[in-house]
Amino acid sequence: MSAIRMPTPDPAILARADAIRAALAAALPAECVVTDEAGRRAFETDALTAYRRLPLAVLLPRSTEETALALKLCRQHGVNIVPRGAGTSLAGGAVPQEDAVVVGLSKMNRILEVNYADRYARVEAGVTNLSISEAMAADGFFYAPDPSSQLACTIGGNVANNSGGAHCLKYGVTSNHLMGVRLVTFEGEVVDIGGPALDPAGLDFLGLICGAEGQLGIVTEVFVRILPLAEGARPALFGFDDAEDASRCVAAIIGAGILPVAMEYMDNLAIEITENFAHAGYPLDVEAMLIIECEGSTPEIDAEFARILEIAHAHGVRVVRECQSAMEAAQIWKGRKSAFGATGRIADYICMDGTVPTGRLPEALRRVGEICAAAGLRVANVFHAGDGNMHPLILYNVNDPKEQEKAERAGEEVLAMSVELGGCLTGEHGVGLEKRDLMSKQYTPQELAQQKAVRAVFDPEGRFNPAKVFPLEERAA
Amino acid sequence: MTHTPADAREAAEIVRAANAPFDIAGAGTRAFGRPPEGVRLSGAGLGGIVFHEPAEMTLRARAGTPVREVEEKLAEAGQMLPFEPMDPRVLFGTTGEPTVGGLVASALAGPRRLSAGAVRDNLLGVEIVNGRGEIIRAGGRVMKNVTGLDLVKITCGALGTLGFITEATFKLLPRPRAEATIVIRRLDDARAVEAMAMALGSPFGVSGAATIHAGMGREFPRTLLRVEGFKDSVAYRAERLIALLADFGAKHALLGEESERMWRAIRDGAFLAEPRERAIWRASLKPSDAPAALAALGTTALASLMDLGGGLLWFATDPTPQAAGEVRAALARIPGHAELIRAEAGLRSRVDVFTPLNPALARLTRGVKQSLDPKGLFNPGRMYAGI
Ligand SMILES: Cc1cc2nc3c(=O)[nH]c(=O)nc-3n(C[C@H](O)[C@H](O)[C@H](O)COP(=O)(O)OP(=O)(O)OC[C@H]3O[C@@H](n4cnc5c(N)ncnc54)[C@H](O)[C@@H]3O)c2cc1C
Numbered sequence: 028m029s030a031i032r033m034p035t036p037d038p039a040i041l042a043r044a045d046a047i048r049a050a051l052a053a054a055l056p057a058e059c060v061v062t063d064e065a066g067r068r069a070f071e072t073d074a075l076t077a078y079r080r081l082p083l084a085v086l087l088p089r090s091t092e093e094t095a096l097a098l099k100l101c102r103q104h105g106v107n108i109v110p111r112g113a114g115t116s117l118a119g120g121a122v123p124q125e126d127a128v129v130v131g132l133s134k135m136n137r138i139l140e141v142n143y144a145d146r147y148a149r150v151e152a153g154v155t156n157l158s159i160s161e162a163m164a165a166d167g168f169f170y171a172p173d174p175s176s177q178l179a180c181t182i183g184g185n186v187a188n189n190s191g192g193a194h195c196l197k198y199g200v201t202s203n204h205l206m207g208v209r210l211v212t213f214e215g216e217v218v219d220i221g222g223p224a225l226d227p228a229g230l231d232f233l234g235l236i237c238g239a240e241g242q243l244g245i246v247t248e249v250f251v252r253i254l255p256l257a258e259g260a261r262p263a264l265f266g267f268d269d270a271e272d273a274s275r276c277v278a279a280i281i282g283a284g285i286l287p288v289a290m291e292y293m294d295n296l297a298i299e300i301t302e303n304f305a306h307a308g309y310p311l312d313v314e315a316m317l318i319i320e321c322e323g324s325t326p327e328i329d330a331e332f333a334r335i336l337e338i339a340h341a342h343g344v345r346v347v348r349e350c351q352s353a354m355e356a357a358q359i360w361k362g363r364k365s366a367f368g369a370t371g372r373i374a375d376y377i378c379m380d381g382t383v384p385t386g387r388l389p390e391a392l393r394r395v396g397e398i399c400a401a402a403g404l405r406v407a408n409v410f411h412a413g414d415g416n417m418h419p420l421i422l423y424n425v426n427d428p429k430e431q432e433k434a435e436r437a438g439e440e441v442l443a444m445s446v447e448l449g450g451c452l453t454g455e456h457g458v459g460l461e462k463r464d465l466m467s468k469q470y471t472p473q474e475l476a477q478q479k480a481v482r483a484v485f486d487p488e489g490r491f492n493p494a495k496v497f498p499l500e501e502r503a504a
Numbered sequence: 505m506t507h508t509p510a511d512a513r514e515a516a517e518i519v520r521a522a523n524a525p526f527d528i529a530g531a532g533t534r535a536f537g538r539p540p541e542g543v544r545l546s547g548a549g550l551g552g553i554v555f556h557e558p559a560e561m562t563l564r565a566r567a568g569t570p571v572r573e574v575e576e577k578l579a580e581a582g583q584m585l586p587f588e589p590m591d592p593r594v595l596f597g598t599t600g601e602p603t604v605g606g607l608v609a610s611a612l613a614g615p616r617r618l619s620a621g622a623v624r625d626n627l628l629g630v631e632i633v634n635g636r637g638e639i640i641r642a643g644g645r646v647m648k649n650v651t652g653l654d655l656v657k658i659t660c661g662a663l664g665t666l667g668f669i670t671e672a673t674f675k676l677l678p679r680p681r682a683e684a685t686i687v688i689r690r691l692d693d694a695r696a697v698e699a700m701a702m703a704l705g706s707p708f709g710v711s712g713a714a715t716i717h718a719g720m721g722r723e724f725p726r727t728l729l730r731v732e733g734f735k736d737s738v739a740y741r742a743e744r745l746i747a748l749l750a751d752f753g754a755k756h757a758l759l760g761e762e763s764e765r766m767w768r769a770i771r772d773g774a775f776l777a778e779p780r781e782r783a784i785w786r787a788s789l790k791p792s793d794a795p796a797a798l799a800a801l802g803t804t805a806l807a808s809l810m811d812l813g814g815g816l817l818w819f820a821t822d823p824t825p826q827a828a829g830e831v832r833a834a835l836a837r838i839p840g841h842a843e844l845i846r847a848e849a850g851l852r853s854r855v856d857v858f859t860p861l862n863p864a865l866a867r868l869t870r871g872v873k874q875s876l877d878p879k880g881l882f883n884p885g886r887m888y889a890g891i
Contacts, residue, residue: 144701218864223790228841234657258707282559284678382646414647454648473638478653484871
């Protein structure tokens, strides 16, 4: 049924499945090994729920040493490895396979050190994104990248996907805040890269590992940069009758040299779905809305909004809702951050993640609309407009194979368009399984071969997350 | 003999035909790294800005484009390269026009690294020719891109050892309309780092934090803290910082041109540039370790200053292997690393220019080099002997 081809599991491994499970259970503490079917079932997919595979076993190490042991065992038994954080990947990055062992970091969830004088935190890879910021909020610090899934997703997953978030317009994405990692290689070797100094020595391996989707090794510990919280922050809503005006307004604000912390775009359908769920006070009678947040002291915020307002008026803004209280601000963000979840309650969806140059946003939005209309599917747009990172949510019914195929095909067209407009296939969710076979739209065969050659330096046998990121090899004749 | 390809295709042909190493250079203004050997492969023929999109805050330039040309173009639009690239001629005593390719390959960011990130954080894409003579594009022109393995950052700062850079695309920032620098006098190293940490831990958006030791223009040390942005906001934040740091003796601020000149000098290593024969080092470490590092260096450091809140030490030593050995020994127990960034070629060939790698990192470094440049054509040994 599903369009994305999964590789045939290795029959030799499947034949030894029970023996491998027994060996893993014998070598690791009981609480770190999941072998029963019901237990494994919980790890069969991620947020790309249309694809499910029951893993051979699940290992949940509690330390770097246990992770190293787990990987040595996997190597001994010749099984593939699927690293996993919280399983919120939207690209199928954490979807396992029948002949692979999932190594989950959920038990490694401690914050090991917070150093305000040197502005970093050292944490285990399984801590959730939000808990890092929560641990230091009272002291006036935070960890900047804030994916909407931050309540659940782990810092290890963020590093693997180089995740972004609403506030990345000003602060940047995960890689801009990553100072060091402890990496366990497929041989079970532990390598420390970077650390408490701002810039690491020698070649920029952190830049390579961040966004490698778990294919270079398992990250067990992370040094992140932490920042002082702004004096204050305040979002405002700007509603437009014409969606293109809204996207032109985004480009105009940036062009005027104003860099708000966040500029999020929601179209009419996204507003309606979210408002019904979160009651955030969004205007229901507009075609598109921008959530713009400014930071600083009250006069600084006022001054920045005054400049933005002038530009918005020039672009035909009809509704402006400035936010009066912290409660209201929290509501506005709660709405935005629950947009995917709210959409999931009314339909199945696939979430596209292409980025386009901000100057091409109006055209890109128009074409997304056309592509989905031609497929007879509804689409809700809610995304990080300030950096051109689009998230069309294409709605469909997962139980209708024809519709799923249509949705996937429309998604592919949208991504091809992103590349054509000078952008890329994925801005923050990763390639995973989902976009694997589209990679040749963005890269030449030589470029893909070069990326694979670099990957092979870390994992010569391709044991980590096989069948992801790179197009499946043509079967040898 | 010098190869000066006019475009990436020509560069790829030259590389495909080669069986002996290249010494890659732009304008040759950065005598950084171990001394090169081989036939000169010059980026100078790859000139020109490909595009500048002010409303998207991006710029793409070919590798041989003078940095000056880029900066002038950006200044017209009220924009800038965010990471405050140094003018290498001040420190290296070279002439000519530094190029975009050299800027990416050496990845030396200035004081604004604190708030705007390093060179790699503002590099959206590169085009390189790899050692197989293939044209490889990595990244692109958009602000967010996680498509495939990121070969952009690993190229940045590799001193040309992984590929011949032919083009680079940068993220830009609006040029601040105003700036102010708060000056605190006579803090010892420990107090200076404390003051800088307090400022950097404040919400007032400090974009420069440095301490210039006594004997560099003044008979007492000066701790400097910069804020930038719109005029009213700068005035407000400078005032708040002065109040916050009153116990440290913060009183007045330098404004406008005076402030700009100060940070330009810090950025370029101007305070240490003379005397010319001295070796110059940069050490990256945890800011709170800076006082201990300076104490451990003792009189080996003939002159020094702290940038990045103490996270970056600049210091000068005698140009001898013995002094280099003392530096490595003094810093051995402090997490971080140190690079010998200026010395005459003889010294750079005899001592480790970069902090020596542990076996695991050496293996990865060798592997990545091999995967991009299997024949070892590009700047062999420029970072590490034998790699
Ligand atoms: C409702 C919703 C909203 C979202 N919003 C955003 C958003 O705003 N911005 C954004 O960027 N993403 C967003 N995402 C996507 C997702 O949350 C991120 O990609 C996140 O970083 C994944 O983290 P995780 O812990 O769930 O990782 P997983 O899904 O478990 O794994 C993701 C990938 O990382 C690998 N991996 C995980 N842990 C490790 C490790 N320790 N070492 C090595 N590899 C590892 C996995 O193999 C997999 O390839 C959203 C997802 C959902 C469901």
